[in-house]
Amino acid sequence: MMANSDNNRRKFMATTLQSVGLTALGGLLWSGYTDEVKASPLVLRPPGAIKENDFLSACIKCGLCAEACQNRETNLDKETGLPKEGTLKMAKGGDHKLIGTPYFIPTEVPCYMCEDIPCVPVCPSGALDQLLVSDDKGELDINRASMGLAVVHKESCIAFWGIQCDACYRACPLLGDAITIEMHRNERTGKHTFMLPIVNDNACTGCGLCEQACVTEKPAIFVLPNEVSKGKAGDHYVKGWDKEDDKRVGNAKAIETTTERSSQSSSDYLNSGDLY
Numbered sequence: 001m002m003a004n005s006d007n008n009r010r011k012f013m014a015t016t017l018q019s020v021g022l023t024a025l026g027g028l029l030w031s032g033y034t035d036e037v038k039a040s041p042l043v044l045r046p047p048g049a050i051k052e053n054d055f056l057s058a059c060i061k062c063g064l065c066a067e068a069c070q071n072r073e074t075n076l077d078k079e080t081g082l083p084k085e086g087t088l089k090m091a092k093g094g095d096h097k098l099i100g101t102p103y104f105i106p107t108e109v110p111c112y113m114c115e116d117i118p119c120v121p122v123c124p125s126g127a128l129d130q131l132l133v134s135d136d137k138g139e140l141d142i143n144r145a146s147m148g149l150a151v152v153h154k155e156s157c158i159a160f161w162g163i164q165c166d167a168c169y170r171a172c173p174l175l176g177d178a179i180t181i182e183m184h185r186n187e188r189t190g191k192h193t194f195m196l197p198i199v200n201d202n203a204c205t206g207c208g209l210c211e212q213a214c215v216t217e218k219p220a221i222f223v224l225p226n227e228v229s230k231g232k233a234g235d236h237y238v239k240g241w242d243k244e245d246d247k248r249v250g251n252a253k254a255i256e257t258t259t260e261r262s263s264q265s266s267s268d269y270l271n272s273g274d275l276y
């Protein structure tokens with residue numbers, strides 16, 4: 001009798017452990033799966049991409065942008081005449097990005113900021129919006145792109161050590177606009193000048209050419225998506241000297257008022273007693 005009950009207990013423990021093991025394995029597989037399907041905050045999208053959450057719902061994963069990027073005229077190898085690797089990749093399993101969506105990695109292939117931006121007009125879903133890369137006359141202007149923002153890590157940038165380096169500055173297609181060089185006296189030596197690369201937020205398109213050109217072992221300048229790299233001062237702080245900044249706060253107030261009005265009208269409706 002005793003042996004029988006031990007056997008039963010052993011069987012029960014084995015079955016329980018098996019099912020716990022399977023659940024854990026299932027959990028691991030599921031977390032791997034959700035990792036691939038949820039939005040990654042560090043992904044860089046093509047020029048003209050709408051906000052990441054909207055992009056994820058709008059993109060139909062057709063790959064036309066990546067195909068246009070691959071086949072762009074400027075992508076031909078001068079020696080062989082064959083197309084080189086394109087900037088845009090379509091995410092696949094293991095890339096830790098939503099599978100089937102386009103992205104790029106600057107250190108592998110940056111965006112070359114093609115003047116005709118062939119990747120954008122081919123998008124059939126609106127996930128890449130031509131208006132976001134057009135000037136006030138509605139003409140395509142790649143300088144309006146905002147794929148991300150380059151950030152300099154001062155501790156590893158050798159220019160901040162006092163060593164002369166301007167590789168990122170020279171690689172930038174918006175030379176002198178997106179990156180400027182600021183001169184500072186080197187107090188330590190008393191006779192040298194620091195020449196520091198400074199990224200200007202309103203001009204940098206996030207193309208990543210600087211990141212690819214950086215001379216350090218791991219780039220001291222790198223592009224991060226706007227949501228990650230940029231702070232937000234909030235509407236309590238206004239640059240009184242800058243009319244554009246007034247507009248920013250004005251727009252936020254207008255949105256707030258519209259929301260208030262619409263919520264007032266719904267509460268008026270609920271309190272009016274005219275429900276029947």
Ligand code: SF4
Pocket residue numbers: 046047068069070072087088110111112113114117118119120
């Ligand atoms: S603009 Fe950039 S992403 Fe678009 S086709 Fe040119 S290199 Fe590719």
Ligand code: SF4
Pocket residue numbers: 149150171172173174178179199203204205206207208209210211223
């Ligand atoms: S990402 Fe770098 S290279 Fe591209 S515009 Fe910005 S600063 Fe210039």
Ligand code: SF4
Pocket residue numbers: 152156157158159160165166167168169197213214215216219220221
């Ligand atoms: S290329 Fe790299 S190390 Fe050189 S100045 Fe630019 S960020 Fe600094």
